[in-house]
Amino acid sequence: MVSTLPWSVMNPNDEPRAQRPLRDVHRAVIEWYRRSCRDLPWRAPERTAWGVLVSEIMLQQTPVTRVLPVWLRWQQRWPTPGDLAGAPPADVVRAWDRLGYPRRALRLHAAAQRIRDEHAGEVPGNHAELLALPGIGAYTAAAVAVFAFGQRHTVVDTNIRRVEARLFSGRALPSRSLTAAETRCAESALPEDVAESVAWNQAVMELGALVCTARAPRCEECPVRDACAWVAAGKPPAENAPRGQSWHGTDRQVRGAIMAVLRAAEEPVARPLLLTDRAGSEQLAAGHAAPPDVVVERLTALWRLSAPVEQRERALTGLVRDGLASLEGEGVSLPR
DNA sequence: TAAACGTGGTA
């Protein structure tokens, strides 16, 4: 299995072999991290495993800057899994605010209840037990086991995938989905020493977030630019064009607009208001109490989408199915 | 395997 070819042109099934020994790459990236890492509260010495878990769920597909204020409020309000487990789902979804993917809030709530009921209120440190919790997949289970419990696991997130695609494989971007070869490559790049493996996971992720970025990587600042296969190959462009995330006119957009209305409303919102346009709502308004201004503002945003009635029906049905909305007679609210 | 799932900043 030993090849004499430089790893940059090796079969991806083979182990990575930098022009610089792997140990030097480890050292350079970890040193860079100690120098350049961001000061984030879920990395502070006083952090709890619960705080790490909450941060990892919030950070799924969501930028750090948007998570920060919500995480701080969350820790203040629900400092332990038991605290969150006892909260009404409606409060949880409201506190999630506009982080996006609100089903994550519901899954985190469900995870907190499982931790309370099945793990004596303590976040499990076992990878398999973490993986069994709702909303926790391969990445998050590994991340919590590593960052909260200091264990040796291979963490593979979008940042690490991109860094390793460039550094080890010479490609501008990783493929759309995680491949087995990629996982093997990441495993073989992980330092054997436990403490060093933790530092490596954290450091490579941070390198991808701050330097080895998707759009315009700052290679001048990279601690391993001399070992980078992509740089050595002349930074060839990405082979696979990114698949755009559709948004305008989608059910997702309508779901988001409906959720915004429900989050803003303390009282159940009349179902017809969610299913009609502005003209229709003005007819309905006669003889009814006017909704608060915040709700009107969100309703206006919903109406502006001009989504067909059947699409609103579909979106609302989906929200109810997912447990994000409850029907109360003619009213709709966040789940009790 | 692929589609669905929110939201808002940035180029």
Add this chain to the structure above:
DNA sequence: TTACCAAGTTT
């Protein structure tokens, strides 16, 4: 202004 992108998971 449009389109990409962000510490993924579930079905």
